Amino acid sequence: MDIQQRDELLAFMAGHRIMTLRKQHGMSQAYLARGIVSQPTLSLLETGKHSPQPELLRLLGEKLDDSVLLTYAELTEQKNDYIDIPPDEILEALLQYTASWTAFHTNLAVQLSEYYFNLGNREHAEKLVDLAINNKLDSIHYYKACNLKGKFLLYSFDYMEAEQYLLRANHAGNLLDSKLRATVLYNLGYTYFFMDKYDLASTYCAEAVVICQQESKLFWLYAKALGLRGAIYHKVGRLDEAMSSLDDAFVMLEKFNGNLEDKFRVSMSAVDVLESQARYDEAEKYLERLRDLAPDFEGIGDTSLSVYYRILARIQFRKGLYSQAELSVSEAIGHAFNVNDDWSITWSLITVLGIYRDARKRRDAAEQILTIAEEKQLPMQGAIAAEALLELSGDSFPIEAYKAITMYRTALFRTIYLEPVAGLLPKLELKTDDKTSDDANGIESEPGGAESAAANDLGNAKSESGSRNEENQRKETGEV
Structure with a gap:
């Protein structure tokens, strides 16, 4: 957050708090403003359209007997680019101003939505991102919201709906910075992969890879894009290229301490390629690596575990371990149903066939x-x-x-x-x-x-x- 964004947030939160406390005390704007500031200025202050001076916040804080406003006054003087305001307070303020949002509010909603999503609060996350989209402000923040909505839908395995929002985000084109542009392209490639549209998946993934190659700071996304490219290559029968891309992805994830689940998924894709080439001994070595990566599979999601057990079942079947294979298939189906992942459910049931x-x-x-x-x-x-x-x-x-x-x-x-x-x-x-x-x-x-x-x-x-x-x-x- 830069100084300008910090000042905007302070003005917004201070204005919201002043209005809330004034109403709680049963004061009119004229009464609260008397002897401190003009009523029109107070009105602008309450709506966040006027940046308050430290002394003004102190006087209002004293009249309203509120320590938080006094703290805001100190923060305004410090000009520190970091401020600690509870996210739930920001959420409450945003929800009271939905009819008059500006680009600032939309951007704040997008950032807060991602915070709540990572925290596991899907209800708040989706409410905020939907508000940001429904305001339909023609700004970069609207496209950020569309990408975030698409991401949420991907986590819900709703690929067709995710496609619509991600395509909206992609319409912004070069208006997006490199990181967001590459993320949108990767998400589209990921979406089309699971929709079995490999030509489109390949196109968008390739564009994401090119951007990541040019931006050294995007190594984490570059590794994910290489993993996706490897999976696409496998789908279209380019097996040697698939293994090469997947191995590169894993090395990069290891080097830069990548996400455990990403490592697991890339390794599973490699096992899938080896299994399809009847290279079962090598496939089992990769499976051992997976077990070393995540003992007891702690931290691994149900979708990834469904894939793991599905491929394990096929290898066991080919080795004549029929009873074990059936047990593994049951595990695969169970994990897929745990998260209502229709894509994994159907492929697990196909393994039953x-x-x-x-x-x-x-x-x-x-x-x-x-x-x-x-x-x-x-x-x-x-x-x-x-x-x-x-x-x-x-x-x-x-x-x-x-x-x-x-x-x-x-x-x-x-x-x-x-x-x-x-x-x-x-x-x-x-x-x-x-x-x-x-x-x-x-x-x-x-x-x-x-x-x-x-x-x-x-x-x-x-x-x-x-x-x-x-x-x-x-x-x-x-x-x-």
Whole structure:
């Protein structure tokens, strides 16, 4: 906080306190101002539009018998750029002036919102950021608020809603400083990654990486962006580049004492790449590193733990440890449900399709996936579940499964970087009144082919029944 911002905050808080105390004492502005200052000046002071002089604050503090105003008078004289005002008092003051906010109030609300979010008080954090956005002031602080709102929505796994706010923030372009610009771009890349839109994820992530390379102070964000880039590379089948980017990210996080959860996620993405290459011994070494990083997994969130157990289950399955694999899948599902993370829930249930041998359990998992995929618009997961149901149902192919495949085909038309749908989905001859969507023939894949996420799990079950060729199996990829 610079001196100007400090003076603005002092004027705002002093004005709020003067007005509150005056009303509590039953005084009119004319009575309080008498012998001290003019009534119009007092009115400006109460609304924070007039910077008070130390002597004025002392006189008002004495008349109102308030030690806080006397403290404000001392702070005004000191010209120190640090002042200690309880956040709850600032919140109370802000909420009383919502009808007449300026850019100053919006900026204050954004800073306070982030404070409460980091403190774990989501209610206050979201209330403040919503007020900042709803004021719609054309200032840099509005775009900061949009980015913060998008961040909050990402923590709630609401990727489609987060996309809208982050795109608003991105409209500010070069008006944003380097740090905020790179953060917005990273958040957009992260959002599109979990929406399975890897072309957009790659574009925004690459822009974030470039900015971070140019700004030495953004090493923490640079490491996260490298981790995201590695996960995206994995999604599109560029496995060597994925490992290189993930290793660079981990080294940077270690060097600059990065966040434990970020280290955990980057390591999990690396394990995912190694597992997809059938490099199980190396994958297990990375898993040991994870356990060393976080003994008893203290400080690791449920989403990250869901990924950990999901990948561990696949490795155990391939080593013939079937009972252990099923227990790990159960852990993965439990952690995903703990935080209502639909993305992790569906991929964990897809792992059930590949590991469990009980047809009833596999069918239940597929039906759960279809329900979530339709509600949350997760076409890839829905299509994989639909294929499983096609196998499990024989000639009786559920209409829900047909709808899921149709949704997937529609998505593929919009995201042509994926493999042709004809190579991924069965040919359908469905007896229904609904019209089928056109086949996605003619959609070209990128050089090398883009591997679709997590069909590897489904492929395990399908290989047992002989219903699918090995060339059509797909690998579930890493997460950020």
